[in-house]
Amino acid sequence: MTTACVILDIGGVLELTPETGWVRSWEERLALPPGGIAERMGDVWRAGRIGEVEEAEVERQVALRLGLDEAGRSAFLADLWTAYLGTPNDGLVSYVRALKGSCRLGILSNSFVGAREREAARYHYDDWAERIVYSHEIGFEKPDPRAYRAVCAALGVRPEDCLFVDDSPVCTEGAETAGMRAHLFRDTAGTVARIAEHLARYGGGHGNVRA
Numbered sequence: 001m002t003t004a005c006v007i008l009d010i011g012g013v014l015e016l017t018p019e020t021g022w023v024r025s026w027e028e029r030l031a032l033p034p035g036g037i038a039e040r041m042g043d044v045w046r047a048g049r050i051g052e053v054e055e056a057e058v059e060r061q062v063a064l065r066l067g068l069d070e071a072g073r074s075a076f077l078a079d080l081w082t083a084y085l086g087t088p089n090d091g092l093v094s095y096v097r098a099l100k101g102s103c104r105l106g107i108l109s110n111s112f113v114g115a116r117e118r119e120a121a122r123y124h125y126d127d128w129a130e131r132i133v134y135s136h137e138i139g140f141e142k143p144d145p146r147a148y149r150a151v152c153a154a155l156g157v158r159p160e161d162c163l164f165v166d167d168s169p170v171c172t173e174g175a176e177t178a179g180m181r182a183h184l185f186r187d188t189a190g191t192v193a194r195i196a197e198h199l200a201r202y203g204g205g206h207g208n209v210r211a
Helices: 022-029 036-049 055-066 070-085 090-097 115-123 145-155 169-177 188-200
Strands: 005-008 104-109 131-134 162-166 181-184
Touching: 005 145, 005 188, 022 036, 022 070, 036 055, 055 070, 070 115, 090 188, 104 145, 115 131, 131 145, 145 169, 162 169, 162 188, 169 181, 181 188
Parallel strands: 005 104, 005 162, 104 131, 162 181
Antiparallel strands: none
8 A cells, every 4th residue: 555645845835934024124223234144143044954053042142143132132033933934825734734634744844943833833734744854853954865865754655655845946856856756836726736636646645556
């Protein structure tokens, strides 16, 4: 028995995260040039994405490197997480949630320390996703082949049975290199159609693979 598997990215797919301009707003507030925050915080952001720094240390470095008092640090971090979490892609989430039990479901996300707790509280992905694999917990990001192997291992599935959905061409190409099928997210309707097409190869997700 071989069952279809669908694995999704979070940011830009399950969560809609358009550019809000919050970083530039803070740069202006702090009298920094464009790119000034990235210059001061870039190594911390990178470390946070692969779990090489604890969230408390991130918060400490934000205050230290940007010269913020406690209130300023809290406001900066609130804006960061508001932009990070975006808004739910309700149409796609509802569709995928309804697939629970008819195929294998997982999430693979390039993330940041603190993301699991916040996304669990706000979006409850663990209600339908069997495994949620975050880069800050496994120590490497997509398109590193180890990231795709990690989510397949967590789900106990073969890469060739998986459709991976991401909004980054680099990450979908990485999935294909790892042996998965992949779909580049552009809109919800096209993504739903692509998932349905993938499941149809497996009898709609309910049974043996054909061929």
